[in-house]
Amino acid sequence: MSSTEAQRAAAPAPGGEPAEQSGGLSKKGLSAGSVGLIGAIVIGISCIAPAYTFTAAIGPTASAVGLQVPAIILVGFIPMLLVAFGYRELNRSMPDSGTSFTWATRAFGPWIGWLGGWGLIAATILVLSNLAGVAVDFLYLLLAQITGNAGIADLTSNPLINVATCLAFMAAATAISYRDMQTTQRVQYLLVGFQIAVLVVFAVAALRHVADGSAFDATPIALEWFNPFAVDSFSAVAAGLSLSIFIFWGWDVTLTMNEETKGSASTPGKAATLTVLIIVGLYLLLSVALIAFAGVGTGEYGLGNEEIQENVFFHLSHLVLGPFAWLVSLAVLSSSAASLQSTFVSPARTLLAMGHYGAISPKFARISPRFFTPGYATIVSAVVASAFYAVMRFVSENVLWDTITALGMMICLYYGITAFASVWYFRRTFTASVRNFVFQLLCPGIGGIILMILFFTTIIDSMDPAYGSGSHLFGLGLVFVLGMAVLGIGVVIMVVQYVRRPAFFRGETLTTAAEER
Amino acid sequence: MKILVGYTHTAGGGDAVRLGVRLARALDATLELVMVLTSERGALVPRDAGYTQHVRTAAESWLAEAAGTVPDDVRVGTHVEQADSAAGGLLSASRRLGTTLIVVGGRERTGSVANSLLHASRVPVAVAPTTAGGAGGGTPAEAPLTRVTAAVGLRPGAEEVMRAAAAAAARTGTDLRVLSLVPLDAKDPAAPEAAATANEHAERVRGFLEAAAPEVAVTDVAVATGRGIEDAVRRAEWQPGDLVVVGSSRLASRGRIFLGSTAGKMLRALPVPLVIVPRETELTFDDEETTA
Structure with a gap:
């Protein structure tokens, strides 16, 4: 395709000049529709999608660390922040x-860069299938609650209906992303406000049940819940931490919005903090x-019960809110829908960059001339995520749980690679100032080490067939099989690309470099 | 004079460029190809400077490709405009560049961009027909302009369209035809009484023209009948070198264009380009923007 060739020839080397200084732009590109403090917070919360994240992650986290979930949430934020x-x-x-692909390639060369990109794509495709799966559960739950039937x-447990509905969700989300239909601010x-309000109401209602003795398994609140050292083993802490990284995933966007926020220079920092x-x-x-409210036991509604862990709100909302349980369903559904949209953007953009630099087929670099979206990459991501979900649904009963753990x-892999890319890329500048030393070396360095430890601990522990939901293949835990299969496929595709497109792997399209003083 | 072409890298964008070339030749104007990049969604996904840059690079290469298709005898410039909406971007680019005519493409002509433009612009907007819908087996997308057709009814405001069309015909050195479209509800357009209605209507148009705009020299007065406006348009005689001029609806505020319902129906059926002119504004084709 000639226009793709032209684009590549015309594209500036990354890391050259900042985007807004180049190109014959009549108007500074980012000035239109920049976001203020509230807008930045709304984007941040919307990307994290707390209602969806919490229902998917609380069960597996509780099963790993028991009562110390609050402690793990507090500690889990640290590597993400670093x-x-x-x-x-x-x-x-x-x-x-x-992002991660380009930075890791610049710092460490094409092979590690390629794997960093693969980690990001794999993580986002896994979360896309999980999001769609959660949305399906809550769609049928909401319908049941509204109709009183x-x-x-239970329709959601029929694999055929479930997969068909999920594919419909995916198709809708793909169309929205492809056409770049925008939700107005x-x-x-409204959606974010509604989500937070419902979650607060849910928590308060659960605490009231605890107070008046009508809770399922009232457990007295203790300070010990906030102590990470009270968890039995390091493996449990590692499992809990890698899950809590997932619950904060998306928060980093608030930090990178520095160009777009209006108001004072401190707006992005304030937005990220708030x-x-x-x-x-x-x-x-x-x-x-x-x-x-429910304890961490394995009773009917205990958080330790494997039956309810993969989707806690789904099973507990009617106990806590009674006739108003549908509010929770609606909040999770809208949260998943918003997150499905925002999440679609990142694998598509990474695939686009990889296509652009010749790491994969140049088709991925195509931009839709009508909608200015990475059209080809968006559709490929959607097809892969849909196929992945459909296969997994039939392989494992607890597909949602295992995909979250994998x-x-x-996330640990590609965040870790990105963190080390920062350390190495800035190797000549971090001594320039205390600020550089802290943000370019110290923070990402420590964060990267923590993430790598989590990554390898999870790999080793997940070989146990009882790990995660307890689903297993060939005598190995399904999470391990999933993780290794995803990485293995990545390596195979990478080698195929090396044979077919050696220019990228020889560093001809994207050179290794370091930030100069 | 400068003509702005709203370019998209689609078949419709190609149609717009070809019409722009024809008009630029007829009016001795410079073409300004403008591609509008709408801001990425700010409400849900944070913008990404890298992606924005990638899209801009693609847009620039698409524009360069389009400018390459413009023949050497026509001067052409290219611009990337960043805006919240495509139509808004074209209008702000038009103000900034001082263009006195905006050309948009065929396939998207009933789409939202053309739609917003056709209800807000202060300068005339020309809409290219789709290449596939050419009239009479000719290649209207390439043919030089030979005739300006003013499409008028018998309502107040028709004299404005007449004067605008006369100015366009004089400027381009082409013939001027006045065309009146007469929808015949539930009547067979081939029936004798329909022909009588048409003749009667033509007489009224001539009388109206003499009274309303006596200074305009008209080459031809024609009436086209049909089961509705669209049918009448299809039955009317068209040449490859035609350009249709229509006025704005009386809903338009002064100095702006507003596509009325009749013109909207014409647009869907026309095999030739259509220009809609603002209301209550003297059309000058001068370099300065006509002001209200």
């Missing part, structure tokens, strides 16, 4: 839609309320 600083530095120095909620404010305070506060309130592993 890595996010490195992410911000890299984004400032080399703004590029390939409890049988409808006002609608987004977002995380809101999210941590919400998660702590919810986890304390849920544990106090997802945590992938």
Whole structure:
């Protein structure tokens, strides 16, 4: 395709000049529709999608660390924060839609860069299938609650209906992403406000049940819940942490919005801080309320019950809110829908960058001339995520659970690579100032080490067939098989690309470099 | 004079460029190819400077490709405009560049971009027909302009369209035809009484023209009948070198264009380009923007 060739020839090397200084632009590109403080917080919360994240992650986390879920949530934020600083530095120095892929390639060369990109794509495709799966559960639950016919909620356990509905969701989300249909800011404010309000109401209602003795398994709240050292083993802490990284995943966008925010220069920092305070506060309130309400036992509605763990709100909302349980379903559904849209953007953009630099087929670099979206990459991501979900649904009963755990592993991998990319890329500048030393070396360095430890601990522990949901293949835990299969496929595709497109792997399209003083 | 062409890298964008070339030749104007990049969704997904840059690079290469298709005798410039909406971007580019005519493409002509433009612009907007819908087996997308057709009814405001069409015909050195479309509800357009209605209507148009705009020299007065406006348009006689001029609806505020319902129906059926002119504004084709 000639236009693709032209694009590549015309594309500037990444890390050259900042985007807004180049090109014959009549108007500074980012000035239209920049976001203020509230807007940035809304984007941050919307990307994290707390209602969806919490229902998917609280069960597996509770089963790993028991009563210490609040402690793990508090500790789990630390590696995310540390890595996010490195992410911000890299984004400032080399703004590029390939993010982790481009940065890791610049720092460590094509092979590690390729794997970093693969980790990001795999993680986002896993989360896309999980999001769609959660949305399906809550769609049928909401229908059951509204019609008063409890049988409808069971439709989601029929694999055929479930997969068909999921594919419909995926198709809709793909069409929206492909055509770049925008939710207006006002609608987004409403959705996020509604999500937070419902979660707070849910937590307060659960605590009231605890107070008046009508809770399922009232457990007295203890300070010990906030102590990470009270968890039995390091493996449990590692498992819990890799899950809690998932619950904060998406927060980093608030840090990288520095160009677009209006108002004072401190707006992005304020937005990131406020977002995380809101999210941590919400998660702590919810986890304390849920544990106090249901305990971590394996009883019918205990958080330790494998039957309910993969989707806690789905099973507990009617106990806590009674006739108003549908509010929770609606909140999770809208949260998943918004997250499905925002999540679609990142694998498509990374695939686009990889296609652009010749790491994969140049078809991925195509931009839809009508909608200015990475059309080909968007459709491929959707097809892969849909196929993945359909296969997994038939392989494992607990597909949602296992994908979430495998997802945590992938996030650790590509965040870890990105963190080390920051350390290495800035090797000549981090001694220039205390600020550089802290944000370019210290924070991402420590964050990267923590993530790598989590990554390898999870790999080793997940070989146990009883790991995660207990689903297993060939005598190995399904999470391990999933993680290794995803990485293995990545390596195979990478080698195929090396044979077919050696230019990228010889460093001809994207050179290794370091930030100069 | 400068003509702005709203370009998209689609078949419709190609149609717009070809019409732009024809008009530029007829009016001795410079073409400004403008591609509008709408801001990425700010409400849900944070913008990504790298992606924005990638899209901009693609847009620039598409524009360069389009400018390459413009023949050497026509001067051409290219611009990337960033805006919240495609139509808004074209209008702001038009103000900034001082263009006095906006050309948009065929396939998207009933789409939202053309639609917003056709209800807001302060300068005339020309809409290219789709290449596939050419009239009479000719290649209207390439043919030089030979005739300006003013499409008028018998309502107040028709004299404005007449004067605009006369100015366009004089400027381009082409013939001027006045065309009146007469929808015949539930009547067979081939029946004798339909022909009588048409003749009667033509007489009224001539009388109206003499009274309303006596200074305009008209080459031909024609009436086209049909079961509705669209049918009448299809039955009318068209040449490859035709350009249709229509006025704005009386809903338009002064100095702006507003596509009325009749013109909207014409647009869907026309095999030739259509220009809609603003209301209550003297059309000058001068370099300065006509002001209200």
